Amino acid sequence: MVRKLAGASLALLLLVGGTSSLIVWRKYELLVADLPTVGVLRNYQPPVMSRIYSGDGRVIAELAAERRLFVPYSAIPEKVKAAFISTEDQNFYTHGGVDPLAILRAAFTDLEMMHKRRPLGASTITQQVARIMLLGSNARTFERKAKEAVLAIRIEQTLSKDRILEIYLNEIYLGAGAYGITAAAQTYFNKPLDQLDTAEAAFLGALPKSPTNYNPYHYPDAAKARRNFVLDRMADTHSITVADAEAGKLEPLIPTGFTRPGPVPGSEWFSEEVRRQLVDRYGQNQTMQGGLVVQTSLDPKLQDEATQDLRGGLMKYDRAHGGWRGAVTHLEGIGNIRASRPRKGHPDSSPTVNWETVLATVARPAGMLPEWRMAVVISPSLGTVGWLDDDESAAGGLGAPHNGTLNGDDMAWMRTYKSIKPGDVLMVEPTRTDTGKPGSTVRIRQIPQVEGALVSMDPTTGRVLALVGGWSFESSQFNRATQALRQPGSSFKPIVYLAGMMQGISPSQKFADAPYSNGNWHPNNYEMTFGGPTSLHDALRKSLNLVTIRLAAHIGMSTVAKLAIELHEVDAMPKVLPAALGAVETTVLRESGAYASIASGGKEVLPSLIDDVQDRDGHVIWRPAGLGVQAGSDPNQPPVLTDTRKQIADPASAFQVVQMMEAVLKPGGTGRQAGAGIDNQIAGKTGTTSDFRDAWFAGFAPNLLTVVWVGYDNPQSLGEKQDGDTVAGPIWNRFMKAALADRPKVDFRVPDGVTVMRYGDTIDAFKPGQEPGASRNLFAAKTVVEELGAGDTGAENLPDAESDMGNGASLAPIGPGASLDDTGRELGSPANPAQPGVTPAGQPGVLAAGSPNKAAAAASGGDIGMGGLY
DSSP states (O other): OHHHHHHHHHHHHHHHHHHHHHHHHHHHHHHHHTOOOGGGGTTOOOOBOEEEEOTTSOEEEEEOSSEEOOOOGGGSOHHHHHHHHHHHOTTTTTSSSOOHHHHHHHHHHHHHTTTTSOOOOOOOHHHHHIIIIIIOOOOOOHHHHHHHHHHHHHHHHHSOHHHHHHHHHHHOBOSTTEESHHHHHHHHHSSOGGGOOHHHHHHHHHSTTOTTTTOTTTOHHHHHHHHHHHHHHHHHTTSSOHHHHHHHHHSOOOOOOOOOOOOOTTOHHHHHHHHHHHHHHHHHHHHHHBOOEEEEOOOHHHHHHHHHHHHHHHHHHHHHHTOOOOOSEEOTTOOSBOOSSOOTTSOOOOOSBOHHHHHTTSOOOTTOOTTOEEEEEEETTTTEEEEEEEEEEOGGGOEEEEEEEEOHHHHHHHHHHOOOOTTEEEEEEEEEOTTSOEEEEEEEEOOOSOEEEEEEEOTTTOBEEEEEOSSOTTTOOOOTTTTOOBOOGGGGHHHHHHHHHHTTOOTTOEEEESOOOBTTBOOOOTTSOOOEEEEHHHHHHHTOHHHHHHHHHHHOHHHHHHHHHHTTSOSOOOOSGGGGGTOSOBOHHHHHHHHHHHHTTSBOOOOBSEEEEEOTTSOEEEOOSSEEEEOOSSTTSOOEEEEOOOBOSOHHHHHHHHHHHHGGGSTTSTTHHHHTTOOSOOEEEEEEBGGGOEEEEEEEETTEEEEEEEEOSSOOOOOTTOOHHHHTHHHHHHHHHHHHTTSOOOOOOOOTTOEEEEETTEEEEEOTTOOTTOOOOGGGOHHHHHHSOGGGSSGGGOOSSGGGTTSOOOOOOOOSTTSBOTTSOBTTSOSSOOSTTSOOTTOTTOOOOOOSSHHHHHHTTOOOOSSBOO
16 A cells, blocks of 8 residues: 555656656746847947047047947956946856855845835846846846846856956946946046046946936935945955955045037037948948047147137128127016116116026027127116126026126117117127136127038148038038038139130130120129230139130030039039039038149049048048058158049149139239238139129138138028128138148149249249240130030020029020130121120120120120129
8 A cells, every 4th residue: 555655656746747847848948939149249349439539639529329438358447346246246256147045045035025125136247248138128027037047057158257247347337328337437437447446446336236326416325325335245255355445435425527528619510520421331330339439630729710710700790781680588577677786886776576596597599609698688778787607606506697788889789770678688798807707898699690611621631620510500400511502603713714724725815804695694794894805814813704604615614514523513513604603503511622622733632521430449441542651661761652543633734723813812803801911822712603692712722721601591692792702701811810820831832844924913824835925816726626616615505594594495506706816806706896795797695895894784784694703
């Protein structure tokens, strides 16, 4: 009976055991069936933010979805490792991924303290890596814990302990937007990881339990208590001595504020353009998480100068043409407001409201500059205002209150447009004393409605040193230097003249500055006058439209279009004569590159904001093509500069145009305001479009090039006579004066075979065979006639009127009367030309040279043509 009973019991036990084993095995198979593989951790690289550096090595921006700075295991201080291991997993180096003793200890503790507190966890560091890296779940279930344990064991079989700890310390979230210990050290203490003391390292070890509840900014007492607990644990595990722990407890826990590097003020457009280029090249993930190190060409000093000069120019224009547009807002119900600090001679009316508290609630308008302040009108008759100075602290967390008086000129200007009353809120800029304290007067300020852009670069290399895309990145992220397509106007003309020089035409060659018509299109000069036979030098200096049109017609618009595309001024352009006057669309950055090609002797110059890109391991993965440095075979010899860029124009032709453009900035040229007071060699060109909608100035010294544009986002007239020299020229002038002050004076290099000669009051460059001051009969050269026939003028695509541009209107080609013979008479016209403004017989659409008077302009219709004006 006993044997039967024992046998039956054993059989039942085996049956239950076997069945249980099968059930457990089946559960295990289901559990691990969808577990991720741990092999990916073998080559795992944590997401690391990318950093953008300026040309002088400063961090100007960080790109990151998660703010993380990777540090290898070998560079992690021992005290930091000990702080985490002692607190999170003291048996880390002895267990196999799961710590059974810790599990039992946690289980008994949880039973004992049931319903009294949150259950005690027993996850090892390896289990936390499995949860963070592979599971991505914090669900408190037995299934998740079981999966976590299985993965932890597999991780221990795959990776070394050091590698596991490296992943953990770089991956863990430690609060305040910091991922990993390096970012946390910077966030809480503004220190590199290797400069943390023992107490600070212990605080980092306190954070994994609950970064939110132990945030030192919000819960300083709890954070300090948890830090002291970690110090005790470090002493218990003999990572530090008891004396070290006690000394650490006495240290105050005072976090040091850290400001995440963002774009250097004023350089937001530059940084954003760099980010956009990186995303285009590498994609969003690698850009934001690939740990790229991006070296840029940004010169912070020039960037700041460019920002200030552009803003100053926009404010000056807005004050002269925009008028005062009134108060930002009005504080209703304020009534009489007394000054917080009444000054002698100022009446103190009966107060009804303390203005400081009310003013502090007024939001700053987007685009308001940091040095400006919101101010409330206290006495309209005396111009007294009160403001809170953000640079000074006061009781209640408000800025220190100040009273001041509006500048007298500002008061008169404001009252011309609108009145002010008590309670009006204005934007003002306080004057400052020598010590930086606010003065007794303030200047009225308002955000301009007009916009602008500036690009400055090295004309030889194309490295962009400064880029400003508008008034304020805060108010508008649209980059007017790289994204706004605007007509360049007459700043396009140097490309036409370069095309002429490449055809062997001399700068002293004369073309007719005379009325011109083609159908209903009647282009004219800016001044509405005509000068008769005019050299190309004078035509470019004075920005004469009619000579430019005749030059473009002679060499052919297909030639002009091809050159403009090769210079990257445009991607495509219509082969119509208005395009020669700038009736195309381009950007400030594109025009900078085109002008740089002219300045650098006809070489293709592509503007570049990025010098090089390195991956997280420090390997250079991208550099701009073209210019480079190659080490020679002899180590004692210096490296050799290599230049593989395309030669678009011959150096002699490019220099001829540069020499002509120098005259633009001298007295008598259209850019005289831009060139005023600069004694360096400089060359440039104004640009003004129809109805004065766009104002440009593009110019350069041999070692610096700058292009400025001013206009409205929704194109509208800047005002009568508000041309490129008047509006954009002064901005260019101020910037170039400041930028060239720190640069050596150099001259434009004269190419081999080119002779620079003076004839009369003119200085020009001439190629071999060209005679200074001579103007030959271009149509006497058979080869020219064969290569440049009437069908190549582009006039067959010319629309009937400006409003018809782009509709495919077609006209008969213009006749050959686009140039002059030695007598100044238009070639191909009758020997006895008709009266000024009257079309000669047999030459449809071409007008004879007439006297330079406005009667001729009226006779020809008096229209300013599409594109360039001046």
